[in-house]
Structure formats: structure tokens, C-alpha cells
Amino acid sequence: METFDHRTFPLARLVGPRRSVVVLLLGLVLSAAVLILAPGPTESTDASVNLPDNAESAIARDRLADLPGGQDAPAIVVVSNGGERIDRTQLAALGRLSQDLGSSFDSEVAGPVPSQDGTVALLTVPLPGGVGTDENSERIEDLRADVREALPDGLTAEVTGAPAVQADLGAVFEGADFRLLAATAIVVALLLIVTYRSPWLWLVPLIVIGLGDRVAAKVVEAISGLTDIPIDGSTTGITSVLVFGAGTNYALLLIARYREELRRHEDRREAMRQAVGAAAPAILSSSGTVVIGLLALLLADAPFVSRIGLSGAAGIVVAVFFALVVLPTAMTLPGRWLFWPFVPRVGDPDPSERGLWRRVGTTVTRRPVVVTVSGLVILVLMALGTLGLRTGLGQDEQFLDTPESITAQKTLSSAFPAGSSAPTSIVTTPQRAEQVARAAGDVPDVRSAEVGREGDGIAEVSVVLSDEPSSEAALRTVGLLRTAVQDVDPDALVGGQDAEALDEADTAARDRGVIIPVVLAVVLGMLLLLLRSVVAALLLASTTVLSYLSALGVGWLVFDHVLGWSAMDVGTPLLAFVFLVALGVDYNIFLTARAREEMRRTGDATGSIVTALAVTGGVITSAGILLAAVFAVLGVLPLVLLAQLGVLVGFGVLLDTVVVRGLVTPALVAWCGRRFWWPSRLSRPADPAGRRLPHPGHSG
Known part of the structure; x- marks a missing residue:
């Protein structure tokens, strides 16, 4: 039968007495250059919106931006009195708060608007839209602080609306990189210690893949900055998990083959050359499958999905580089004692x-x-x-x-129509606005439909639904709404x-x-x-x-x-x-x-x-357990999407x-x-x- 000389594989030739040192130094220099010189990322103005530009709601949003105040994003202050009616003195104090907020944020604050039962009142604070995530978070934090400071005794206030939800979403990822990296590193270290039963062997793959993760993060940021593709904490978090998971898997496979070859070859570098030549084709094939599969996500219309594809593919390429180029040289420098106390010997x-x-x-x-x-x-x-x-x-x-913006919506929906915090907007013409409003008002589960802003041949009809925002019932109502208003105006657009x-x-x-x-x-x-x-x-x-x-x-x-x-x-x-x-x-x-x-x-x-x-x-079982555990680490970020993804991928692996x-x-x-x-x-x-x-x- 056939015999094999795996040393002929190109990557295997990088291992040698002098070449290993040179390759390792070049890898470290390249890593330092990327970490120091890589440009920063493009910051998303609204990472929570995951819509293609040709979606009807996206077109409606762009058209409404041309209206007076169209760039504004209303934040809603929900004030309650523990289920009791808000009295006149408190309403008067809320009126003064409304004026103070208008001065602080240079906007016309609407309200207070009490509910029919008088237990809840609303203040609407228009905030300029189209700003970065950090600036939006600062404004919401300032708004919440101002409201708490001036709120009359006995009342409770919560801030919701699109800017507040976006700020709370951003808060999920504050310090996320450190938490995710720390949790992932701990999980990987523990599993490597259990796998190798060595007091120091685990350090080599962990340090190499950990460095690869930091380099991959900088590469993703550089791609974002050069292509103007925005990224957020969820993008970098998933990429980090991919790099650690896949990179450690490849490292486990390589080290297992290296240990096997050490029982056949006296020279550790010869053993590593054989190991790289034997393991690299499978690693390159599997990683190539992952990279091309992730790049297929660029075909997605959803921006978030395509961003994950691009950043994930870049991360896997970096992980393969560190697993097949840097790790083999790092493993051969110390010698066989790295496996102590279970040192493989020739003939074992x-x-x-x-x-x-x-x-x-x-x-x-x-x-x-x-x-x-x-x-x-x-x-x-x-x-x-x-x-x-x-x-x-x-x-x-x-x-x-549950963040404040969501609890505020629940308080609001207890006294107002549930859709009050996120009205649906219909874009039509001034000539057909009244007809469109009547048609919208006839749709089941629509509480109100009123003609709002007009300008430059565009009119907005503001619609309040009875359903909770983004619920299945609300989406069904929007579908009926689109059919109804487009019967009156075929060019009408429904957004919100x-x-x-x-x-x-x-x-x-x-x-x-x-x-x-x-x-x-x-x-x-x-x-x-x-x-x-x-x-x-x-x-x-x-x-x-x-x-x-x-x-x-x-x-x-x-x-x-x-x-x-x-x-x-x-x-x-x-x-x-x-x-x-x-x-x-x-x-x-x-x-x-x-x-x-x-x-x-x-x-x-x-x-x-x-x-x-x-x-x-x-080794495959160890790799599978490790990959499942690494994906489970996504649960440290309190976002349901990431938790679901971690559970599914972890169990599936x-x-x-x-x-x-x-x-x-x-x-x-x-x-x-x-x-x-x-x-x-x-x-x-x-x-x-x-x-x-x-x-x-x-x-x-």
C-alpha cells in the first residue's frame, strides 16, 4: 500500500532549527503592526436597525427625514404614580419639567399628556436623529438624570422610545469585549488543562490563539474602517467566539498529531513537520469550508447578517494563520518537556x-x-x-x-394604547392624506390615525396600534395596514x-x-x-x-x-x-x-x-466540548439572539x-x-x- 512523506507540504517547511525562530518573530512583528497601525472601525448610527435599503420601511424612513423635524427621534418619558391618579399639583410640576427639558435639549417638548384614568402621563422629547451610538447613549443618560433630579416626590419616571431602546441595546455591550474575552479564555484554559493534564502545555495554544483573537479584532475593525461597514458589540463578540473556538479546534488537532509523531521521530522538528503536513490539509479544507460559508452571508440583504459573514470570515483566516504558522514554531521551541508529565517518547x-x-x-x-x-x-x-x-x-x-426602556413600555401600555411608544408612520401625498388616514383608521387594532407633518409634496399619517411594539399581532396589523392604504394610494409607504x-x-x-x-x-x-x-x-x-x-x-x-x-x-x-x-x-x-x-x-x-x-x-471530542463551551459563553451578553445562538450551536456541536x-x-x-x-x-x-x-x- 501507499506510504506518505508529509514533510513535502509547503507549511511543513516553515519548521526548522532557525526557521522556527524567524517565523515566530515575523508572526509577532506582524501582529504588533496590526495591533498598532490598524485603523479604527466605522461607528454605526443605529446598529439595531437590520434593514436593506430597499425595504419599504427603510424607504419610508428616508422620505420622512425630508419633512420638518424628520431627523428627530422622540424619547418618551413615562411618569406614573404607583397606580394612583396624578393630581393637579403633580401635573403642574411635570409642566415645569417639560419646559426645563425643552431648554436643556433645545427642543419643543410635548406634554404632560395624562392617560384617561389619570395614572400615567407622557412627556415627548424630540432628539436629533442620525447620531452615533455613543452620543445617543450620552443624551439618554443625561435625559434620565435630568428627569430623576426634577421629578416631583411620589412619582416614578422611565424613559423609552427608539433612542432609549437603542441606548439600552448599546449598554448591553459596554465592557462586552473584556467580559467575553475573559470568560472565553477561562473556559478554554480549563478545558485545555483537562485535555492535556500538563501544568504548562495549555499556555502555548491559549497564548497563540488569544493573540490571534486580538489581531482578528483589529483586522475586523480595519475592514470596517476601510469599507465604511459599521460593526457593533454583537459582531465583534461572535467573531471572537469563532476565532477562539475554531482556532483552538485546529490547535487541538495539530497538537494531537504532533504528539503522535513524537512517538515515531526522535527529532521534535521532524515530528512537527510530519504533523503539520498531515493535519494542515484537513484544517485548511475545514477552515476553507467555514470561510466560504461565512462569505456566503454577504449575499444576505440583512446588514447584520452580512456583517457577521465578513467579520467571521476574516477572523477564521487569522485563526488558521496562527494555528498553522505561529503555533507549530511556538510548540517546537521548548522541546518534548512541554508535555510533562506525560512526555511522548519514541517507541511508546x-x-x-x-x-x-x-x-x-x-x-x-x-x-x-x-x-x-x-x-x-x-x-x-x-x-x-x-x-x-x-x-x-x-x-x-x-x-x-429587562432594561428601563422596556419596563417603560409596559407601564405605558397599561394606561395608553400599547403602540403609543412607537407609532407607525404612513408616507403619502397631502392630497390623499385624509383618505389614507380614514382607510388606516378602519383597519382592526388601529386605535388612531391622524394626519401629521406635511412638506415638499409629502404628508405623514401617524398611526397608533393597540398591539405591543414588534409583537406578532403588531406585524399582522402592519400587513393589513399596507394593503388598506395602498388601495387608496398605491405609492403610500408604511414605516415605523x-x-x-x-x-x-x-x-x-x-x-x-x-x-x-x-x-x-x-x-x-x-x-x-x-x-x-x-x-x-x-x-x-x-x-x-x-x-x-x-x-x-x-x-x-x-x-x-x-x-x-x-x-x-x-x-x-x-x-x-x-x-x-x-x-x-x-x-x-x-x-x-x-x-x-x-x-x-x-x-x-x-x-x-x-x-x-x-x-x-x-481530540475531536475535546474540540467539540471546547467549541460548545465557547459558544455558550455568548450567554454573558444579556441579548436573547446571542443566548439562542449559543445554545443552538453548543448543543448542535x-x-x-x-x-x-x-x-x-x-x-x-x-x-x-x-x-x-x-x-x-x-x-x-x-x-x-x-x-x-x-x-x-x-x-x-
């Missing part, structure tokens, strides 16, 4: 020969049909949980911890917060329909390129997709019945698909790439997959690692035999001399 027995995963592989391949069918049935049953899955969270459901939520849901559905087939094609293409087998590529891609659906089904049941969330965020299913399919196929690539290597050496399909599982089982890679894939290979590798040369039997025989009927 291979622990995988009698390990847990060899026993698992032997057991699974004895009954491949039973294991395959049982595993697939379990996955299908889990996937049934997707039936009835709902997407689209209300604004009050976006946060794990609820219309934006509806357009975001429609955009997310369109993005899923476009991007999911592209990512599947990428995964299939990379598997075909690496394994040169149509059967293997189709089976591995199918099991990975089924694993995603199973994770989605179980995740939805947990969200709905355990955590009480009414829906998934509109972006969660697509992002989870890309992460799980692109990252999940990594483990099948690592396993089957090693199986292909063994198959070329021995020609035994079942034996090759058992050996591959025995050799890679431990564990499911893929244990059930798919550990049981189903080996059983499938044993069931298919040589046909698993069809139509490559590996699918053909070998003659006694070790040469592959042609397929029956082959003329060559």
Missing part, C-alpha cells in the same frame, strides 16, 4: 490501540445497519421539534435582563418600528432561501475536493444538515417550553445553520480525512474508519461530535464498505501486489 505504544474510541469504533462497525438506522431515527425525532417553530421576537423580548420588524422578518426569510443552498453547495464542493468521493460527500453533508435540524428542534422546544420565549430571533436559524453546518462538518472532515489516509495505506474500509476514530476520537461523528459516520462507512469512497480509486479492490484494480468493464 500508541494509546489509541486500546483506547475508548477504538472500542466504540469496533462495536459500532460490527452492527453498522442497526447503529445507522437507530442514530438517524433519533436525529429525525429531535428534528420534529422544528414543527411549529416561530421566529420574530417582540421588542420587549430582545433582552435577557413595527413595519421595520415585519420587513426584517421578510428579509430573513429571503436570506434563508438564498444562502442555505449556497452553503450546502460549498460544503459538498469542499468534501468532494478533499475526499474525492461523491458518496462520502453526500452522506456526510446530509448527516450534518440532519444534525442541524435536530439541534434546531431540541433548541426550539427548550426555548418555548422551558425558557418561555415566544419565538426565535429572525436571524437565529440562518446564523445557526451556517455555524453548525460549516463548523460541524469540520469533525467529519477530520475523521474521514484520516480514514482516507488509512484506507490508502491498508485498503480496508472498515478497519480504516475504526483506526481513524481511535486516533481522532479523543455536541450532537454532531458524539452522535454523528462518533456513531453514525463510522457505521455508514462500515455499511457502505469500499462504495463509501466511490468513484475514487479507493472504491476499487486491490490485487495481491497492492495495486488498485479497475472497476469491472473498465478498459484501462
